[in-house]
Amino acid sequence: MSDIHVLLIEDNRTYAQTVGAMLARVSGVERALAGFHLTHVETLSEGLAVLAHGGVDVILLDLLLPDSEGLDGLMRLRATAPDVPVVVLTVLSNTDLAVEAVHVGAQDFLFKTDLHPNALARAIRYAIERQHLTGELQRRTAQLAASEQHLRTVIERSADGVIVLDRAGVVRFANPAAESLFGRSGTDLLGQPFGSPVVVSDKIELDVVRPDGSHAIVEMRVTDIEWGGEAALLVTLRDITDRKRAEEALRASEAKYRSIVEQATDGIAISDADGILVEWNAAMEKITGLQRAEVIGQPAWEVQTRLGADPGKETEAREQMRRSLQQAYQEVAALPPGHKVSSEREIVAADGRRRIVQTSLFPIRTEDGLLLGRVARDLTEQRAAEAEEKRLRDQLLHAQKMEAVGRLTAGVAHDFNNLLTAIIGFGDLLRMKMIAGDPLLEYVDRILAASHSAASLVQQLMAFSRQQVLQPQALDLNLIVRGMDSLLRRLIGEDIRLRVNLAAESARVKVDPTKMQQVIINLAVNARDAMPEGGELVIETGHVSVTDAADEQGVPPGEWVLLRMTDNGVGISPELLERVFEPFFTTKPQGKGTGLGLSTVYGIVAQSGGHVRLRSAPGHGATFSIYLPRCEQPAAQPADAAPGTTPTPAGSGTILLAEDNPAVRDFAVGVLRERGYHVLAAGCGQEALHLLGTYRDAIHLIISDMVMPDMNGPALVKRVLAAHPTARTLYISGYTPEDLAHRGGLATDTPFLQKPFTAIQIADAVRRVLGS
Incomplete structure (x- = not known):
């Protein structure tokens, strides 16, 4: 414990020694307390010099010094060492001066004549203590003042209004922000009632109307405080007008957004950074098929798993979907604004519907982080429409291609018919001239046989091009199939099982029975060749009512009789399906087929008003479905008709023959003249009219080719009939009556002979026309 350093400024040395003795005595007695160390100087100047070195704890000052008098010395000491306490030593006659000294800074005063050691020591210690307390008080007071100034500055500059109310609700303080908020100055506010009831509250809102009529929405908080020693209320006011407007705008925007989202035809979903769904629109x-309440708050991968996982594989699918969505989130997070990632997949809706959905993922950047936006568009109907459009387009292209090939085939068949007419006709004439046993007879028969095979080939071409001559009848298709049972079993062989399932009721159609048999035979042969190791051929008939073309592979709506032939052979690859009906197209080895079997089927069915549809896949056999219009007429019994071979009796009369093909013309002239007819032969219409002009007798029959370079057959016949109205007419052509009718030149009841024809056929036709 250090001694108290006492500086005694006293010009009386004797008195100074007395003071020193007192302090020494006290130090010896009060050992538990700090002792005293005395420094004595006789003048103020010397005292100030000691103070300059520091270390002085207390000053004992005589107010009457050689170089200082009165309070001057005290003032100088306080200015030099304001933190060192001063105790004034004075005589009784200077009491007023001593009291004044305390007022200006001295801690105490002692009378020299009444000085006691203990009183002196106590006065010194109290002076030091009081000086310490006074300094601490001053320091804290300064801090408080500074803090109060800071607080006042904060309040004055605060953007929030601050008002102090007494318990009567009268304004005692208002900062500038409050004045601005209410639109009134402080003098107008102070001393005035607040106006609204005020109670302690956490937060309430007020609508403030300013003197100028403007409004402000204010958020008010009220707390208890003490103001001027009395209970008061601190009211803090925050102008939230802009915030309220922003919130209202946000609510309007959210309502607009919600309306847009809910009214959107595309599905909209949003998930957060953890993959939790936070949005799911109507x-x-x-x-x-999943409701909003079912999915909000659920992980997106859980929901996605419900829309596509195979039964029993949910766990694996869920983990795979979780990884996929995490990867998608990372990819989307790196996308620049306005970009998206799109994909297309099939989902299984909650109600079991399979839907084709296009999904676009895009980032949504917010203050709280990145969200993953998802727009889903249901493309099921669009894809179905596109598939239907493609099917119809392919069907149209296929029909156009078949039509083009048909026109080409018809033209080729017409030219071949002219050639075969001459070959077969002159062959017949040659054979008629030969006697039995003639060694050349065999060659002639071979020529005729090859010519008839060629004619059959041409007939198949014409069948494909729908230009053969049909003789349709109302028949029961069941009877045709049933009547071919034995023939078909021999045709397909014993290693192929034939199973026939016929409709319970009559399957009436209007077809050419011979051509219908050809259709069945061609399909049976095709099935046989597709099952080299054996198998099964199923023939079925039935009735079909088509209401939607898509259900029956594009067959138009209507009532149809169905003939279906199914094999379990090798099947047909997808790339060949569209070509199987093309003429001369075959997958068989060279020499194993003409490629006309299925094209003939196509042509006969189409010419009969029906449709052929094929389903097949490699290793799964083939099914040919033939749709024929249902016929309401009574069915006749099918019967095969064979052309007569009995020689035609001789005839008489004059025939005008117009044929632009010389070989056909010469053959016909030879046959008819041998039968006794007088024939006027012409190579074109104009030549025929010239012959007619020079011939004065009657014309009994006009035989005319339908299509000639300068004048067609009907135009020629019209000119001839004007001069010979009783003449009969027989048209010949390599085209079919149907094709000629389309050309507008042949009436349905007009006698007609299709090329190629034999000598007997043309002779029979002439006899029938002249005899009718």
Whole structure:
């Protein structure tokens, strides 16, 4: 414990020694307390010099010094060492001066004549203590003042209004922000009632109307405080007008957004950074069958798993979907604004519907982080429409291609018919001239046989091009199939099982029975060749009512009789399906087929008003479905008709023959003249009219080719009939009556002979026309 350093400024040395003795005595007695160390100087100047070195704890000052008098010395000491306490030593006659000294800074005063050691020591210690307390008080007071100034500055500059109310609700303080908020100055506010009831509250809102009529929405908080020693209320006011407007705008924007989202035809979903769904609109409910309440708050991968996982594989699918969505989130997070990632997949909706959905993922950047936006568009109907459009387009292209090939085939068949007419005709004439046993007879028969095979080939071409001559009848298709049972079993062989399932009721159609048999035979042969190791051929008939073309591979709506032939052979690859009906197209080895079997089927069915559809796949056999219009007429019994071979009796009369093909013309002239007819032969219409002009007798029959370079057959016949109205007419052509009718030149009841024809056929036709 250090001694108290006492500086005694006293010009009386004797008195100074007395003071020193007193302090020494006290130090010896009060050992538990700090002792005293005395420094004595006789003048103020010397005292100030000691103070300059520091270390002085207390000053004992005589107010009457050689170089200082009165309070001057005290003032100088306080200025030099304001923290060192001063105790004034004075005589009784200077009491007023001593009291004044305390007022200006001295801690105490002692009378020299009444000085006691203990009183002196106590006065010194108290002076030091009081000086310490006074300094601490001053320091804290300064801090408080500074803090109060800071607080006042904060309040004065605060953007929030601050008002102090007494318990009567009268304004005692208002900062500038409060004045601005209410639109009134402080003098107008102070001393005035606040106006609204005020109670302690956490937060309430007020609508403040300013003197100028403007409004402000204010958020008010009220707390208890003490003001001027009395209970008061601190009211803090925050102008939230802009915030309220922003919130209202946000609510309006959210309502608009919600309306847009809910009215959107595309599904909209949003998930957060953890993959939890936070948005799921009505369109998404419709697409997926999952309601908003079912999915909000659920992980997106859980929901996605419900829309596509195979039964029993949910766990694996869930983990795979979780990884996929995490990867998608990372990819989307790196996308620049306005970009998206799109994909297309099939989902299984909650109600079991399979939907084709296009999904676009895009980032939504917010203050709280990145969200993953998802727009789902149901493309099921669009894809179905596109598939239907493609099917119809392919069907149209296929029909156009077949039509083009048909026109080409018809033209080729017409030219071949002219050639074969001459070959077969002159062959017949040659054979008629030969006697039995003639060694050349065999060659002639071979020529005729080859010519008839060629004619059959041409007939198949014409069947494909729908230009053969049909003789349709109302028949029961069941009877045709049943009547061919034995023939078909021999045709397909014993290693192929034939199973026939016929409709319970009559399957009436209007077809050419011979051509219908050809259709069945061609399909049976095709099935046989597709099952080299054996198998099964199933023939079925039935009735079909088509209401939607898509259900029956594009067959138009209507009532149809169905003939279906199914084999379990090798099947047909997809790339060949569209070509199987093309003429001369075959997958068989060279020499194993003409490629006309299926094209003939196509042509006969199409010419009969029906449709052929094929389903097949490699290793799964083939099914040919033939749709024929249902006929309401009574069915006749099918019967085969064979052309007569009995020689035609001789005839008489004059025939005008117009044929632009010389070989056909010469053959016909030879046959008819041998039968006794007088024939006027012409190579074109104009030549025929010239012959007619020079011939004065009657014309009994006009035989005319339908299509000639300068004048067609009907135009020629019209000119001839004007001069010979009783003449009969027989048209010949390599084209079919149907094709000629389309050309507008042949009436349905007009006698007609299709090329190629034999000598007997043309002779029979002439006899029938002249005899009718």
